[in-house]
Amino acid sequence: EAQVTQNPRYLITVTGKKLTVTCSQNMNHEYMSWYRQDPGLGLRQIYYSMNVEVTDKGDVPEGYKVSRKEKRNFPLILESPSPNQTSLYFCASRNSTGNTIYFGEGSWLTVV
């Protein structure tokens, strides 16, 4: 079954404590991306990756890092989380020629 898997699904953390949200896809997709979803602002792209070792900033990259060492994984790193990063985060993937984009179930992150 085609899947994009994110972990953790729910997390409450404290300001400044580094955390990583993992994302893994089993479809051998080249393209992966991270979004955050906030009330009144909709979905906004944080970072994307077009293939292994190829990443670039989206619309709201400040405070985030990513890496793409393997094709299937695309972790989102918050080096020093702040309360304004409290949000619902989605990972997504698609192949380079395909049109359908697959989303993970989302990760609810609260920074206190």
Added chain:
Amino acid sequence: KQEVTQIPAALSVPEGENLVLNCSFTDSAIYNLQWFRQDPGKGLTSLLLIQSSQREQTSGRLNASLDKSSGRSTLYIAASQPGDSATYLCAVRHSGGSNYKLTFGKGTLLTVNP
């Protein structure tokens, strides 16, 4: 900069009614447009995708149209059911050098009352 607007923000209808959700975008240079469904606390599920060269796509009770020149798309839902209650999002994929990029609307929250 591409902007995507969805109207209305919320819609409540009785079961069985046909309805239309609207999506507009400011830059007509798009690769495709996609409609998604999002259930509370869940991820997004792709419903229909229309390529920039197409006018419409259909899947079951859903029909999506695209008028690229006017920057508009509609999602038509026939004979609505309570199970259709969800947030519906449209997203445009940019063309050319930015075709990795998706811009989303803020969604329409649909409630279908039994």
